[in-house]
Structure formats: C-alpha cells, structure tokens
Amino acid sequence: MSVDAKVESNTKTFVEAADATLVASDNPSWLRLKPPTRSRQFILAAIIIIGLSMTFVGSLVSQQIEQAAARSAGEGAAIYMEAFLSKHVQELARSRQLSPSSVQAIDQLMTVTSLRGHIISVNIWLTDGSNVYSTSLPQPKDHHSAKPIEAVLQGHIFNRKTTLDVTTHGYERRFGDSFYETYVPLREYGTDRIIAIGEFYELEHEISGIHHHVWLIIGCAALAMLSLLYAFVRHGDRIIERQQAILRQQITEQGLLYRQNVSLQRRAANAGQHFATINELTQRRIGADLHDGPAQLLTLILLRLDELAESCSDESRDALESIRSAAQDSLREIRDLSCGLALPEISKLSVREELQLAVQRHEQRSLTRVQLTLGPLPETLALSHKICLYRLVQEALHNAFLHAGGLQQRVEAQVIDGILTIEVVDGGPGMDLEQLRERPEHRSRLGLAGMRYRVESLGGTFDIVTAPGQGTRIVARFDLHQRGEQADS
Structure with a gap:
C-alpha cells in the first residue's frame, strides 16, 4: 500500500501588514493628555x-479615650464626694434640708479646697429628686430628671458628656461649653442606705489636649507611611520608566528593521518578476534564432539534396535519401523547440483565455483530451504572472503526456478569498518523490524544479502531491492581495 507524499514550498514571501504598534501617532504632543x-x-x-x-x-481611639475619661471622672467624683461631702450630708438621713452650717461648710470647700480645681459646680439631690444644695443655682430646683436618679438609686455611678443650656446653666457656661456630668450616691455612715445624690460638673478640657495629641500622632504616622511608600513606589516607577524608554527605542529600531525587511522582500519579488520576464525574452530570442538560423540552413540543405538526387546514380541516391531523412527529422525537432520556446501573444488575453489556449495547443500537439474547469478568475493580471501560468500549465501537461500517457488530464483554476489556485492533475502511475530527489539529473526533476522556481520567484507557493499508482497533482497558489500591494509599491 502506497502512502501519499506532499512537498511544500519553504520559501513563502508573503509580506504581512506592519503591526499597528510600530506606527507612530500623528497627533501633536500638546493635543495628547499626559496620564498621571x-x-x-x-x-x-x-x-x-x-x-x-x-x-x-x-475616631475609635478618641471614643475609647472619652469613655475612659468619663469612667475616670466618675470614679474621681465618687472619691471627692466621699472625702469632702459625705460628712456634711449625714443630717439628710433624718431631715430634708441642710442646716446653714452645713451649707456654709460646703461653700467653703468649693472656694478654698483642692476640690475647686477639678469641679466647677456641685448639686445635692434627695432621693425623690428635690434639690437641697446648688453652687450655681440661686434657688434650689424642685425636682430632677428621673433617669440619673434611678441609676444612682440602684448603686451605680451615672456619668455623661453634656453641653449645658445657657439659660439654666449660665454659671457653668462661663467656664466652657462641654462638661462631664457625674452623679454618685451618698450613703449614711455605717449603712449602705443612700440618703442623697451628689452631682458634679467637670470641664472636658482635661482630655481635649489628649485628643489633639492623638490626632497629631496619627497624622504624623500616616504622613510617614505615605512618604515611605511613595519613596518605594517612585523608585520602582523610575526603573519602569527607564525600561519603557529602552523598550520604546528597541521597538522603534525593530520597526525600522521591519520596514527595511519589507522593502527588501518587495525588491526581491520585483527582481524575481524582472528575471522571469528577461528569461522569457531570452527563450523567445533563442527560439527565433533557431527558427531563423539552423532551421533555414537545414531547409537549404534539403533543397540542395533534392537537386543532387536528380543527377546521382541509384546507389548514391540511397545514401542521399538517408541524409535527407535525418535532415528532415532535425528540422522538425528544431521547429518544435522553436515553437516551445516562443510564447504566443498573451498580453492582450485574459487569464481564462490564455489557460484555454494552453490546453488547446497541448491537445493539438499530443492528440489527447484535457478536462478544463475554470471558476472565478481575475480579468487582468501582470504579464509576468500570465507567462508563469502559461508555462506552468504547458510543462505540467507535457509531463502528464510524457509520463502518464495523457490519462485523466485535468486543469482547474479559480480564485477564492483573493487566492488564485491552479491545479494540473493526471491519472498516471505517479512518482516516488524520494527516488526523484536522489536522481536530480532526471528530466522530470528539471521540469518540476523549473515550475517551482517560476512560481516562487513571483511570491507564490508550489506543491506536489503524488505517490506510486495514485497519479500526480501539481498545485500553485498566488496571493492576489500581496501582488496588488507590490504593484502599488
């Protein structure tokens, strides 16, 4: 069982479009906003x-400080109350009023003792909410709100931060705007019975400085972190900027090399086309020289032989006849070579017409039939491509007649998505490509090499699909888009 072999071209010269990243913007630099x-x-x-x-x-730390300060103020108030006021309110266990001597003693405590340095004002309340002493109020209140009284009567210290109303607490407001209001229970000596409730007002300025220090420390820490992080990031950013500058320079250099490579490829393709044209002209000249030179001389020789045959003896006539036959064969071969080297006038023919002409002439010379299938084809094509197509079909059909006996000869041509494809197929015995490579002097090897060179010199691809017993398929493809780009350049 034979295995198909496929030989593909390794020299594709299709030129791709330049990458968009290599194209510099035409906008002025002042129109482009520089990103941060x-x-x-x-x-x-x-x-x-x-x-x-x-x-x-x-905020969290400030809240914790305020709560801690409030607890500390409450505990301090309880200590002050116990140390300074408890002995002056013991009579409230039996009476609902303080005696003048007790009121005078408490007033003296608020003016001459260390209590004045911490406490702005003091109020003493009975358990039912009645006021019996006040540092700031000219007249004692008749009652107090139930919430602090209820909390203190349960044995708790009630403390809160407050902003006092200027109408009812004008005395305290002379010292500040924000206070700690603390309520503590006052008990009877020897028992746990609550006989009165002491109310203290303490300025908040004792912790305002702490708030300022906390925010200053947090601000300095944040600024230090930002500065340190910015230094690290800026250092890395400068490294990236240097690498980007190097990369941009390399991209610019590669873009220049790419454009030079594209230009060289186009020049090589144009040189191949020019060489193919020159080669074709050379073949035409050789064909014309054969027709005008050796062919005319052989014709003259045949005429002279005819004249000599009339005056020769019978014995000499036989020798002249053999010479005359050899000269006629030589003349026929020279004319065939001349016709093969000289192309018909195909510059004015379309691609469809020249393929039909190539098949028609092969059928006339070989007396065989060729199936021609033509799909969509371009109306116009460069002369170098027309010559290449004609020679390709001519040589491939000649090989099919010579090696395959003209069996199942078929020519197909069409354009799909801008790709022109030409296929020449026969149903002969096929070829072993490995053996063919080992015999480069073989005639078919020379014919295949010539076809490959013609196609690839014009930027096309040339493939051979063949195997012993499975016929031969020759496929040539041309990118018409690339051909247009080269023509424009």
Whole structure:
C-alpha cells in the first residue's frame, strides 16, 4: 500500500501588514493628555485609603479615650464626694434640708479646697429628686430628671458628656461649653442606705489636649507611611520608566528593521518578476534564432539534396535519401523547440483565455483530451504572472503526456478569498518523490524544479502531491492581495 507524499514550498514571501504598534501617532504632543504616573496614582489612592483608615482609627481611639475619661471622672467624683461631702450630708438621713452650717461648710470647700480645681459646680439631690444644695443655682430646683436618679438609686455611678443650656446653666457656661456630668450616691455612715445624690460638673478640657495629641500622632504616622511608600513606589516607577524608554527605542529600531525587511522582500519579488520576464525574452530570442538560423540552413540543405538526387546514380541516391531523412527529422525537432520556446501573444488575453489556449495547443500537439474547469478568475493580471501560468500549465501537461500517457488530464483554476489556485492533475502511475530527489539529473526533476522556481520567484507557493499508482497533482497558489500591494509599491 502506497502512502501519499506532499512537498511544500519553504520559501513563502508573503509580506504581512506592519503591526499597528510600530506606527507612530500623528497627533501633536500638546493635543495628547499626559496620564498621571504610577507613583502619582499610587499616592492619590494611598491618601484616600490611609486617610480613611487613620480617620477611623483616630475616631475609635478618641471614643475609647472619652469613655475612659468619663469612667475616670466618675470614679474621681465618687472619691471627692466621699472625702469632702459625705460628712456634711449625714443630717439628710433624718431631715430634708441642710442646716446653714452645713451649707456654709460646703461653700467653703468649693472656694478654698483642692476640690475647686477639678469641679466647677456641685448639686445635692434627695432621693425623690428635690434639690437641697446648688453652687450655681440661686434657688434650689424642685425636682430632677428621673433617669440619673434611678441609676444612682440602684448603686451605680451615672456619668455623661453634656453641653449645658445657657439659660439654666449660665454659671457653668462661663467656664466652657462641654462638661462631664457625674452623679454618685451618698450613703449614711455605717449603712449602705443612700440618703442623697451628689452631682458634679467637670470641664472636658482635661482630655481635649489628649485628643489633639492623638490626632497629631496619627497624622504624623500616616504622613510617614505615605512618604515611605511613595519613596518605594517612585523608585520602582523610575526603573519602569527607564525600561519603557529602552523598550520604546528597541521597538522603534525593530520597526525600522521591519520596514527595511519589507522593502527588501518587495525588491526581491520585483527582481524575481524582472528575471522571469528577461528569461522569457531570452527563450523567445533563442527560439527565433533557431527558427531563423539552423532551421533555414537545414531547409537549404534539403533543397540542395533534392537537386543532387536528380543527377546521382541509384546507389548514391540511397545514401542521399538517408541524409535527407535525418535532415528532415532535425528540422522538425528544431521547429518544435522553436515553437516551445516562443510564447504566443498573451498580453492582450485574459487569464481564462490564455489557460484555454494552453490546453488547446497541448491537445493539438499530443492528440489527447484535457478536462478544463475554470471558476472565478481575475480579468487582468501582470504579464509576468500570465507567462508563469502559461508555462506552468504547458510543462505540467507535457509531463502528464510524457509520463502518464495523457490519462485523466485535468486543469482547474479559480480564485477564492483573493487566492488564485491552479491545479494540473493526471491519472498516471505517479512518482516516488524520494527516488526523484536522489536522481536530480532526471528530466522530470528539471521540469518540476523549473515550475517551482517560476512560481516562487513571483511570491507564490508550489506543491506536489503524488505517490506510486495514485497519479500526480501539481498545485500553485498566488496571493492576489500581496501582488496588488507590490504593484502599488
């Protein structure tokens, strides 16, 4: 069982379009907005992220400080109350009013003791909410809100941050705007019975400085982190910028090399076309020289032999006849060579007409039939391509007649998606390509090499599909789009 063998061309010269990245923009530099660098993008994002994070941390820390300060103020108030006021309110266990001496003693504590350095004002309430002493109020209140009283009566210290109303707390507002309001239980000596409730107002300025320090520390930490990160990113950004500059330079150089390569490929393709044209003209000249030179001389020799035959004896006439026969055979071969080397006038023919002419002449010379199948074909084609197509079909059909006896000869041609495809097929015994490569002097090898050279010199591809007992298929393809680009260049 034979295996198909396929020989493909290794020299494709199709020129692809230049990559878009190698084409420089025509817009002026002042029309193109310069995008921010990576370091600037990073610092903007970092400012947002770290700013929000630090704001959250600062708020959380401030809240914790305020809560701790509130607890500390409540505990301090309880200590102050126990140390300074408890002994002056013991009489409230039996009475609903403080004696003048007790009121005077508490007033003196608020003016001459260290209590004045921490506490702005003091109020003393009974368990039912009635006020029995106040540093700031000219007249004691009749009642107090139930919420602090209820919490203190359960034995808890009630503490909250508050902003006092200027109409009811004008005295305290002279010292500030924000206070800690603390309520503590006052118990009877020797028992746990709550006999009164002490209310303290303490300024918040004791922790305002801490807030400022906390925010200053957080701000400095955020600024240090941003500066350090920006230094790292900027260093990396500069390295990337240098590498990008080197890469852009390399891309520019490769673009230049690419354009030079494209130009060289086009020149090579044009040179191949010119060489094919020159080769064809040379073959025409050789054919004309054979027809006008040796063919005319042989014709003259035949005429002289005819004249000599009339005056010769019978014995000499036989020798002259053999010479005359050899001269006629030589003249016939020279004329065949001359006709094969000289092309018909195909410049004015379309591709379809020249393929029909090539098949018709082969049928006339070989007295065989060729199946011609033509699909869509271009109306116009360069003369070098027309010559190549004519010679390709001529040589391939000649090989099919010579080696395959003209069996199942078929020529197909069509254009699909801008690709012109020519196929010449026969149903002969086929060829062993491995053996054919080992015998380069073989006539068919020379014919195949000539066909391959013609096709590839014009930028096409040439393939042979054959195997012993399976006939031979010769396929040539031309990219008409590429041919148009080369013609424009």
